[in-house]
Amino acid sequence: MPTPEAMTAAVHAYVAAFDRADPSAVRDLFAANATVEDPVGSPPHVGHDAIYGFYAKSMETGAKLHLEGPVRIAGNSAAFAFSVKLAINDSPMQIDVIDVFEFNDAGKVVSMRAYFGPGNFSQGAAPHA
């Protein structure tokens, strides 16, 4: 199992890579056969190529991630709350999300699950308590 520090660092690397629109760096955080279910309940993206494509498309929106509170680490998993800020037709939009990563012993993400739904979209970028 990777150390808590390594899992926390992987989450920070994920956010940084997303925010500089670097889908290769995001893909390289995942195991070759990893699954990305974003949002939970939708068909998963499976494997490096599908994961790269999903993130490349997501980054084209110009969305940026903002961590909210500390990364939670338990067993081989990390959970973290964040907001996604983007503009749709020049209107600022925020999506509140919680992601859960599961890691393998090599420190790669084998499963990513993103929790958000229609009620987590809001106009503007008002801070939450």
Add this chain to the structure above:
Amino acid sequence: MPTPEAMTAAVHAYVAAFDRADPSAVRDLFAANATVEDPVGSPPHVGHDAIYGFYAKSMETGAKLHLEGPVRIAGNSAAFAFSVKLAINDSPMQIDVIDVFEFNDAGKVVSMRAYFGPGNFSQGAAPHA
């Protein structure tokens, strides 16, 4: 599947019941054969009696839960970030946690997983960004 509103209400009912130290009300949010894995990686508490016992004991610490940010809803699941504030030997302590609830069609929680680890304990009650 329960509505997003019903799942969000269940999370708020859970926090309120915990904070008034009412383990019966917490238990009644769960299905009879539900599992509680708190923290993730530890042996789960299975079924109403075990869940009641676990929460009754947790509440004896005087711990109180404080939601941080909105409840995230995806599919049949709710994820939410919160802090636990308690005192150990009169010293204030905070634990930062993310819980994930999965619901059945009757709106009862069938699986609860709590994400936190040693790195999520801090002295005092300093607010997080």
